[in-house]
Amino acid sequence: MDEKRRDMLLGLLGLALLSLVLSMVLNRSLVRELTVKMGATMERLRSEAEYAMRKPPSRSRDLRGPTPSAITPGAPPILPLPEGGAPARALDPAHWIMGDDYPSEAIEREWEGIVSIAWTIEASGRAGQCYVLESSGHAALDEAACRLILLRGRFEPARDAEGRPISSIDQRQIVWRLDE
Numbered sequence: 001m002d003e004k005r006r007d008m009l010l011g012l013l014g015l016a017l018l019s020l021v022l023s024m025v026l027n028r029s030l031v032r033e034l035t036v037k038m039g040a041t042m043e044r045l046r047s048e049a050e051y052a053m054r055k056p057p058s059r060s061r062d063l064r065g066p067t068p069s070a071i072t073p074g075a076p077p078i079l080p081l082p083e084g085g086a087p088a089r090a091l092d093p094a095h096w097i098m099g100d101d102y103p104s105e106a107i108e109r110e111w112e113g114i115v116s117i118a119w120t121i122e123a124s125g126r127a128g129q130c131y132v133l134e135s136s137g138h139a140a141l142d143e144a145a146c147r148l149i150l151l152r153g154r155f156e157p158a159r160d161a162e163g164r165p166i167s168s169i170d171q172r173q174i175v176w177r178l179d180e
Helices: 003-025 028-053 104-108 139-152
Strands: 113-121 126-132 168-176
Touching: 003 139, 104 139, 113 139, 139 168
Parallel strands: none
Antiparallel strands: 113 126, 113 168
16 A cells, blocks of 8 residues: 555544544534534545555656546537436535635636536446536646546436436536635
8 A cells, every 4th residue: 555545544543533523522512513614524535545546656757648637529429318307416516626626827827718528427426527618728627627527426316207316417617716
């Protein structure tokens, strides 16, 4: 197990231990609120750990080659919701892209912009493929938006008229602004 994975697992263990200590010390309503926040953080860490574990560890950037793009070329598919079906529902979208996710290259070069993206939502509730509908004008910002949606985007999937989960599509604008 490489250091990054070990550190991630130790972090999760630390959060679980902190939750246990808080539940013994603090009142129940505060514990519920903290547990919800910690649950979202643990889900985000678990998601990032799953993503990191999908790729084999590399000892050298040169051996790995260029990082594959999170952006799927072309236009997104048309996935109409069947009559009587229910649309997908985003789970905790406020935590998908955070301020500390701003690409370092974009900070150094003071790049800002708005990127319009669309992504498929698989029947499993995970984001599948990401498409740039309108670029921010900076590839690093466009790439980061798609990478983060694919990494952290979770949904209650769309359902057909019989209630079976189905694939669907969603879209939004991501605003990249540097703090003044």
